[in-house]
Amino acid sequence: MSGPPSLLIENYLREAGFWHLATIGRGCKLDPELISVLIERWRPEMHIFHLPYGECTITLEDLQLQLGLPVNVSALTGSIQSTDWGVVCYDLLGVILDNIYGGRIEIGWF
Numbered sequence: 001m002s003g004p005p006s007l008l009i010e011n012y013l014r015e016a017g018f019w020h021l022a023t024i025g026r027g028c029k030l031d032p033e034l035i036s037v038l039i040e041r042w043r044p045e046m047h048i049f050h051l052p053y054g055e056c057t058i059t060l061e062d063l064q065l066q067l068g069l070p071v072n073v074s075a076l077t078g079s080i081q082s083t084d085w086g087v088v089c090y091d092l093l094g095v096i097l098d099n100i101y102g103g104r105i106e107i108g109w110f
Contacts (some may be wrong), residue, residue, distance in 0.1 A: 024067055 005013060005022045013019045041049045048055045086096045089105070097105055 020067065 085100045
């Protein structure tokens, strides 16, 4: 967003828990050269950056610290009709979790 979110939707964004997303990057100057270098060093097959001193990746903790995003909440997904969420979880993630709450799992688990 080029400017602040409209006052008409601010309360809705806060209520839905998306206020942090709407304010990401405020006052942050982007460096196009640095972004280009990072893109060149990104290895999508392994989800890592290959740098001269080694490899690194971005974790949920990094997102929480750098962007102020909440990571200890439920993940938001599309609508799925199911009576057995364990089966859906196994199909999508390869494991069956003990802490499934009506089709939601805690994002911190990832």
